[in-house]
Amino acid sequence: xxxxxxxxxxxxxxxxxxxxxxxxxxxxxxxxxxxxxxxxxxxxxxxxxxxxxxxxxxxxxxxxxxxxxxxxxxxxxxxxxxxxxxxxxxxxxxxxxxxxxxxxxxxxxxxxxxxxxxxxxxxxxxxxxxxxxxxxxxxxxxxxxxxxxxxxxxxxxxxxxxxxxxxxxxxxxxxxxxxxxxxxxxxxxxxxxxxxxxxxxxxxxxxxxxxxxxxxxxxxxxxxxxxxxxxxxxxxxxxxxxxxxxxxxxxxxxxxxxxxxxxxxxxxxxxxxxxxxxxxxxxxxxxxxxxxxxxxxxxxxxxxxxxxxxxxxxxxxxxxxxxxxxxxxxxxxxxxxxxxxxxxxxxxxxxxxxxxxxxxxxxxxxxxxxxxxxxxxxxxxxxxxxxxxxxxxxxxxxxxxxxxxxxxxxxxxxxxxxxxxxxxxxxxxxxxxxxxxxxxxxxxxxxxxxxxxxxxxxxxxxxxxxxxxxxxx
Amino acid sequence: xxxxxxxxxxxxxxxxxxxxxxxxxxxxxxxxxxxxxxxxxxxxxxxxxxxxxxxxxxxxxxxxxxxxxxxxxxxxxxxxxxxxxxxxxxxxxxxxxxxxxxxxxxxxxxxxxxxxxxxxxxxxxxxxxxxxxxxxxxxxxxxxxxxxxxxxxxxxxxxxxxxxxxxxxxxxxxxxxxxxxxxxxxxxxxxxxxxxxxxxxxxxxxxxxxxxxxxxxxxxxxxxxxxxxxxxxxxxxxxxxxxxxxxxxxxxxxxxxxxxxxxxxxxxxxxxxxxxxxxxxxxxxxxxxxxxxxxxxxxxxxxxxxxxxxxxxxxxxxxxxxxxxxxxxxxxxxxxxxxxxxxxxxxxxxxxxx
Numbered sequence: 001x002x003x004x005x006x007x008x009x010x011x012x013x014x015x016x017x018x019x020x021x022x023x024x025x026x027x028x029x030x031x032x033x034x035x036x037x038x039x040x041x042x043x044x045x046x047x048x049x050x051x052x053x054x055x056x057x058x059x060x061x062x063x064x065x066x067x068x069x070x071x072x073x074x075x076x077x078x079x080x081x082x083x084x085x086x087x088x089x090x091x092x093x094x095x096x097x098x099x100x101x102x103x104x105x106x107x108x109x110x111x112x113x114x115x116x117x118x119x120x121x122x123x124x125x126x127x128x129x130x131x132x133x134x135x136x137x138x139x140x141x142x143x144x145x146x147x148x149x150x151x152x153x154x155x156x157x158x159x160x161x162x163x164x165x166x167x168x169x170x171x172x173x174x175x176x177x178x179x180x181x182x183x184x185x186x187x188x189x190x191x192x193x194x195x196x197x198x199x200x201x202x203x204x205x206x207x208x209x210x211x212x213x214x215x216x217x218x219x220x221x222x223x224x225x226x227x228x229x230x231x232x233x234x235x236x237x238x239x240x241x242x243x244x245x246x247x248x249x250x251x252x253x254x255x256x257x258x259x260x261x262x263x264x265x266x267x268x269x270x271x272x273x274x275x276x277x278x279x280x281x282x283x284x285x286x287x288x289x290x291x292x293x294x295x296x297x298x299x300x301x302x303x304x305x306x307x308x309x310x311x312x313x314x315x316x317x318x319x320x321x322x323x324x325x326x327x328x329x330x331x332x333x334x335x336x337x338x339x340x341x342x343x344x345x346x347x348x349x350x351x352x353x354x355x356x357x358x359x360x361x362x363x364x365x366x367x368x369x370x371x372x373x374x375x376x377x378x379x380x381x382x383x384x385x386x387x388x389x390x391x392x393x394x395x396x397x398x399x400x401x402x403x404x405x406x407x408x409x410x411x412x413x414x415x416x417x418x419x420x421x422x423x424x425x426x427x428x429x430x431x432x433x434x435x436x437x438x439x440x441x442x443x444x445x446x447x448x449x450x451x452x453x454x455x456x457x458x459x460x461x462x463x464x465x466x467x468x469x470x471x472x473x
Numbered sequence: 474x475x476x477x478x479x480x481x482x483x484x485x486x487x488x489x490x491x492x493x494x495x496x497x498x499x500x501x502x503x504x505x506x507x508x509x510x511x512x513x514x515x516x517x518x519x520x521x522x523x524x525x526x527x528x529x530x531x532x533x534x535x536x537x538x539x540x541x542x543x544x545x546x547x548x549x550x551x552x553x554x555x556x557x558x559x560x561x562x563x564x565x566x567x568x569x570x571x572x573x574x575x576x577x578x579x580x581x582x583x584x585x586x587x588x589x590x591x592x593x594x595x596x597x598x599x600x601x602x603x604x605x606x607x608x609x610x611x612x613x614x615x616x617x618x619x620x621x622x623x624x625x626x627x628x629x630x631x632x633x634x635x636x637x638x639x640x641x642x643x644x645x646x647x648x649x650x651x652x653x654x655x656x657x658x659x660x661x662x663x664x665x666x667x668x669x670x671x672x673x674x675x676x677x678x679x680x681x682x683x684x685x686x687x688x689x690x691x692x693x694x695x696x697x698x699x700x701x702x703x704x705x706x707x708x709x710x711x712x713x714x715x716x717x718x719x720x721x722x723x724x725x726x727x728x729x730x731x732x733x734x735x736x737x738x739x740x741x742x743x744x745x746x747x748x749x750x751x752x753x754x755x756x757x758x759x760x761x762x763x764x765x766x767x768x769x770x771x772x773x774x775x776x777x778x779x780x781x782x783x784x785x786x787x788x789x790x791x792x793x794x795x796x797x798x799x800x801x802x803x804x805x806x807x808x809x810x811x812x813x814x815x816x817x818x819x820x821x822x823x824x825x826x827x
Contacts, residue, residue, distance in 0.1 A: 014661065025644065033787075069798050164797065165798060168800070275614055277612070277775055281779055348492075462497075466495070466498040466501070
């Protein structure tokens, strides 16, 4: 064929395309879908036809009803969290007893028998081993309880109903109803919450859910909140009210986190993420009895152990760093003391102090080791006679002893309130950051998700500190 | 009065002596206000300044070409261009000088006219603009009201090769999402056989094929009414104060000036005329059943495919399964499964009630 002919054919094709019109593709695709549907109709006997009569629909009418929907939802979430926090105490104590109480002295004496120099055994056992053991003892039990409970609810089919009930609220902030689930998952562990965003198939809403998951107060932070609320906030009211008031304060922090989650979701969907594709649909699958053992198995293997492993990988070097900065000296002060010294000014400005800021920097692998690090560093700079020496994290059995260490470190009610706020509003732990990177495959979103909460945290603690100093003190 | 863990800090003492919480708070408020004014989305000073500095000859020339192309039947002078484009006189004049040098335009008296080359160039810009709008509609999540503005910028940054790639990645579309034809690479453009909605007689039946996105204020008004391209309409009333029409189960009332921005093509063939019981899915009530008639053209890209995947196809039976405590989303029972959709999606699905 000569060139002219080809030209003519292309011209003809173009002309025909105009005539067929733009609907052609859509109509063709829809025609295929409709034909496929018809074939299915003929070939399959559908048992779901009379769904209205089935148990599913009856359950749905209760769990999505105006009256019962919300009470059911909140009590289930509260129950799951309560079982997790309460139930984790015993296995945690047990693990701590073994790993910290029995194994560590054994390692110590083993190292001594091999004539390890003090710095080597300090670095390996008090640094690396201690951090890893600590993370296992505090992280494993809550996750091993929370994840299976959550997965059971998921498998039963209840969770999509929660998304259905709450979607309207999330829509208002440009998010997906399923974010209610990833948010709740975040109450257990942010890293797992980030992984859970895979259930959101719309790219924009998924990114929103990933970036804002950190505003869910995770398992690693509940104990910090409870401890500080008990020591400082419970103490300003009469003893009879103290437990209820401190509980209220912790609850308030969690609610504040939800508020920030909605607010940041809204802001992101209106600005940085407005160009990402957004689709919505929510399938409400039929209820089915969960396969109990399979659920336990998969939630332990897929969720708990993966997250725990990631935490350990980061905890080991962090333990080394914590030990090193406390034991390496520049001039007459340890590196930690120098850093605290330089962070004090900024810390003061936002109602915290250098110890707290340094603890949040070095304890990035897990929120669980923030309080032990704070205690250790406080002892380091005040020279109190408690704890186990420079670079060795510790926790005290009695709340009163902890209180006296913190007060000796200069803590006031403002410091406690701001630590509670900062514990909610700071960068995600390194496990979560790594998970965000894995899930988004994007440096940009990972950095944003890591930096944004810290900035918000600085702003909030700064404003609270100034207002406090103007009006209260 | 404030305790700090310090051993020797001079710098700490400095902060302690000069520190006053009220001043600190005031400084913070001032700084954040300045940052807000600079960087707030769209209207921030920083973005405005940047867009001023971005203006170069190419952009001015292309904007003038487009303006001339879109008003070829009108007499366009320099004053008109200054008003319409919002550039300074000197910029426009130097742009026109360069265009005359490049043989893109010529003066006929005091009015500017496009040369043939200028016409081709303008058509190319229009093509790129409409391709970008199509892209934004299908492949991104930007809101309808933002397509035009983004395409305005992109059209100046896209060369022929990129435009070609864009077109083929979209399947060489022939209409932009507003219903305007996209010129082909060889400069052909489809003729629209359409009349403004305001020009229809009572009882006329038509199909909306184009909604003009210019001027923006009227476009936003039309968007707020949830009027969709591709919808069939029937005029109920048309006089100097308002145009009333029925479409997909609802009645709409528009001012004639607004209705003039909606272009329709008359539907003559009886088999194309939809019955009155074809309505939007949002019009379905609990305990009613209906058959799906189709998905509106306004549902595009991933959203549309998702709906098809889930079984919202022509001929499927649909009913409401669950009503939400907040009123939205609604769960529909279709093809044996329960699927919740938000109202703005349900609005784009047409059904035929029994």
